[in-house]
Amino acid sequence: MSNLPPRSAFPDGFVFGSATSAYQIEGHGFGGAGTTHWDTFAATPGNVVRAENGVRACDHYHRYEEDLDLLAAAGFDAYRFSTSWARVMPDGKTPNPEGLDFYDRLTDAMLARGLQPWATLYHWELPSALADQGGWTNRDIAARFGEFAEVIMGRIGDRMAGVAPINEPWCVAWMSHFEGHHAPGLRDIRATARAMHHVLLAHGTAIQAMRGLGMGNLGAVCNFEWAAPADDSAEAAAAAERYDGYYNRFYTGGIFLKEYPQTVLDGLGAHLPEGWEDDLDVIGTPVDWCGLNYYTRKLIAPTDGPWPSLKEVEGPLPKTLMDWEIYPQGLHDFLLRTAKEYTGDLPLYVTENGMANADELVDGAVADDVRIDYLDQHLAKAREAMAGGVPLKGYFVWSLLDNYEWALGYDKRFGLVHVDWDSLKRTPKASYHALKDALSR
Structure with a gap:
């Protein structure tokens, strides 16, 4: 028996799943996949730990049946996976039969195990050919993304339980174009403003493309980070509001x-593309649900520098291996706020929640009790939000497997399943077994 709440503590039909992403697990050196801006970013000295990339990753491309068996054996209802744009269309425009065949096999293998397929079209692996044309700073990417949506969902869309176009637009735009921590590694406010707008335009364009295919249960997945003032001053409160805005x-x-919030337009308005307001109807194309990816909070203090004139301050709470504070209350508060201020009666899903831990394989087992406690605390806050009227319909753990953690290489282990980076052997951790037990009750 684990300390995790049993399945019976949740309403009938509540969806439990685990999530991964294509570039982080598949092995991008297989199946005719094209190069991505992540391959370029990783090959540039200083960007990624040990210059590691996703060429092999977890070799999910060849081992997907074993991985799906792990999901099914744990009693999960659903698998949230992503499709690689550069695998489906290596040059950004020409379909790759091998790539389409892979996602066809993957989908059928999920269904054969009773797993609901929940797809994300894009989890950051931009084809190099499109990066060469300006990537997310180029307005044309929205149309190209709509074409990608039509190609991949024209093949597998008839079997999807739910689909979202883009995972974590903040990471795609701000983290990658303002902070430079992710590909393409820019630090440019004009590029940031354009990427932020174009990623949303691409989202809306893809929703329309999938509607055109007759698809339903289409959603949006954003990442959320609670912004708390570092002190009681009005200046800190204003800085936290700016952080919350962007x-x-x-x-x-x-x-x-x-x-768009005025707190963001104050700093980025001058850098947004001309006529951006005319795109809001496409961006706001109706969706059927909203997914929240939640991990942590940040304490924000003001600075005298240029907009956004803020900095992050180390907080006092226990932290994960990512140095992220463990703050379950933020999940509760975001669920309430999202329903009240943005989505109304639309179903909400926690589409990512989990933690990196210093997991060690000892005598064939991984004792990650701290992860079990993390999940227990966040599931408790999710249930509290539901008791408060939030229409939460599902929860996906990040992640099924230890995987490629982007600029941090293979050092940070988020998985319910341990992966040996030499042999690629999979070993379920204590958290996997605890979830399996909870889902059986």
């Missing part, structure tokens, strides 16, 4: 309200 509210505001 991290959280810009994306939910665009998608669900067809507006």
Whole structure:
């Protein structure tokens, strides 16, 4: 018996799943996949730990049946996976039969095991050919993304339980174009503003393309990070509001309200593309659900520098191996706020929640009790939000497997299943077994 709440503590039909992403697990050196801006970023000295990349990763491309068996054996209802744009269309425009065949096999293998397929079209592996044309800073990417949606969902869309176009637009735009921590590694406010807008335009364009295929249960998946003032001053409160604006509210505001927050326009308005307001109807194309990826909070203090004039301050709470504070209350508060201010009666899903831990394989087992406690605390807050009227319909753990953690290489282990980076052997951790037990009750 684990300390995790049993399945019976949740309503009938509540979806339990685990999530991964294509580039982080598949092995991008297989199946005719094209190069991506992540391959370029990783090959540039200083960007990624040991210059590691996703060429082999977990070799899910060849081992997907074993991995799906692990999901099914744990009693999960659903698998949230992503499709690689550069695998499906290596040059950004020409379909790759091998790539389409892979996702066809993967989908059928899920269904054969009773797993609901929940797809994300894009989890950051931009084809190099499109990066060469400016990537997310180029307005044309929205149309190209719509074409990608038509190609991949024209093949597997008839069997999807749910689909979202883009995982974590904040990471695609801000983290990658303002902070430079992810591909393409820019630190440019004009590029950031354009990427932020174009990623939402691409989202809306893809939703329309999939509607055109007759698909339903289409959603939006954003990442959320609770912004708390570092002290009681009005200046810290204003800084936290700015952080909340460009991290959280810009994306939910665009998608669900067809507006951008003024706190963000104050700094980025001059850098947005001309006529951006005319795109809001496409960006706000109706969706059927909203997914929240939640991990942590940040304490924010003001600075005298240029907009956004803030900095992060180390907080006092226990931290994960990512140095992220463990703050379950933030999940509760985001669920309530999202329903109240943005989505109304639309179903909500926790589409990612989990933690990196210093997991060690000892005598064939991984004792990750701290992860079990993390999941227990967040599931408790999810249930509290549901008791408060939030229409939460599912919860996906990040991640099924230890995987490629982007600029941090293979050092940070988020998985329920341990992966040996030499042999690629999979070993379920204590958290996997605890979830298996909870889902059986």
